[in-house]
Amino acid sequence: MLSKLCQKAFKRSIWVYHANSGGCNGCDIEVLNVLTPFYDVERFGIKLVGSPRHADVMLCQGPALRSTAKALRRAYDAMPAPKLVFAIGSCASGGGIWYDTYSVLGPVDKVVPVDFYIPGCPPRPEAIIYGVAVALGVVDKKVAPVHIKQLEFPIARYHPEDLESQDGMVVYKKLDKI
Amino acid sequence: MISKLREAIICLKAGKVTLGYPFAAEPVPGRFRGRPIFDGQRCIGCGGCANNCPAREILMSDVCQEVRVIKYLGQRCTFCGRCADVCPEHAITMSQEFETATNDKKDLQQEMEIFMGTCQRCGRCFTNPGPLEQLMMKGYRSDNLEAARWIYKSRSYLVPETDPDITIEFD
Numbered sequence: 001m002l003s004k005l006c007q008k009a010f011k012r013s014i015w016v017y018h019a020n021s022g023g024c025n026g027c028d029i030e031v032l033n034v035l036t037p038f039y040d041v042e043r044f045g046i047k048l049v050g051s052p053r054h055a056d057v058m059l060c061q062g063p064a065l066r067s068t069a070k071a072l073r074r075a076y077d078a079m080p081a082p083k084l085v086f087a088i089g090s091c092a093s094g095g096g097i098w099y100d101t102y103s104v105l106g107p108v109d110k111v112v113p114v115d116f117y118i119p120g121c122p123p124r125p126e127a128i129i130y131g132v133a134v135a136l137g138v139v140d141k142k143v144a145p146v147h148i149k150q151l152e153f154p155i156a157r158y159h160p161e162d163l164e165s166q167d168g169m170v171v172y173k174k175l176d177k178i
Numbered sequence: 179m180i181s182k183l184r185e186a187i188i189c190l191k192a193g194k195v196t197l198g199y200p201f202a203a204e205p206v207p208g209r210f211r212g213r214p215i216f217d218g219q220r221c222i223g224c225g226g227c228a229n230n231c232p233a234r235e236i237l238m239s240d241v242c243q244e245v246r247v248i249k250y251l252g253q254r255c256t257f258c259g260r261c262a263d264v265c266p267e268h269a270i271t272m273s274q275e276f277e278t279a280t281n282d283k284k285d286l287q288q289e290m291e292i293f294m295g296t297c298q299r300c301g302r303c304f305t306n307p308g309p310l311e312q313l314m315m316k317g318y319r320s321d322n323l324e325a326a327r328w329i330y331k332s333r334s335y336l337v338p339e340t341d342p343d344i345t346i347e348f349d
Contacts, residue, residue: 123276127276147291150221
């Protein structure tokens with residue numbers, strides 16, 4: 001009952017906590033830009049708070065570094081239970097350009113479970129608002145994985161995923177197309 | 179009192195400033211670079227984009243002699259546009275899409291299976307114009323598509339494949 005009420009009330013007022021775990025400050029500026037009256041996310045009830053203990057949503061910027069991964073995890077653990085994590089920018093969602101260097105652990109989802117990814121370097125304020133709107137269910141997401149094939153080869157060697165076993169034999173599914 | 183009234187008048191004159199963005203469409207500036215769109219029919223599989231990507235997130239894997247898989251991950255792309263710049267066939271266009279927020283990283287991926295014409299005599303042989311280009315072009319490549327990692331073929335003989343990820347103990 002109480003958890004249902006929490007779920008329902010969660011969408012109405014999201015308090016965000018702004019966690020930078022080693023970004024370049026570009027995404028921070030865009031996030032602060034979102035909070036200005038020009039973009040005005042307060043119409044969705046979004047408010048910036050200073051402590052993870054008050055927050056419902058953590059906005060992660062920057063990759064998880066060796067030095068900050070532990071602190072990021074502790075901030076995540078300090079948040080009360082219905083919580084979301086947004087990875088904002090290409091560093092947070094994919095590790096950034098220096099994803100394989102010494103001090104960089106990688107994307108923040110290696111440290112905390114991430115719910116929504118907003119790629120971009122930095123993402124536009126509109127893109128961040130769009131991510132928030134996707135999270136709130138106002139709009140649907142627009143991207144989908146793309147898979148293009150130039151030629152469909154009729155030979156099984158190129159498509160081992162189409163091989164299946166029938167009566168103890170290995171049969172190529174698309175063989176009748178030849 | 180009068181100063182407050184004057185302020186109120188100024189505020190009323192400004193009118194509504196806030197963008198109606200998620201409910202109303204918002205045009206992007208003309209030179210804005212969004213996410214790259216790969217055209218699978220134009221691509222010749224030269225691998226220039228994979229070699230020039232600063233984030234190294236365009237992976238190439240040669241399934242066999244004739245099929246080359248090019249996979250764009252999209253997660254750490256900085257939309258710099260270098261792949262579109264070097265592409266000789268203009269198969270990559272920087273679109274103005276910025277609404278790429280998802281709850282699944284795999285939504286951002288674009289994968290192409292490209293048919294490679296081969297030399298009848300030696301498989302796939304070609305020469306690059308200069309010594310620098312020859313260094314950059316690694317011929318056959320087999321990046322790890324599942325783990326989303328580049329594999330330097332020349333070095334993989336020397337260094338055994340190890341998982342470079344570090345574990346940090348959380349309390």
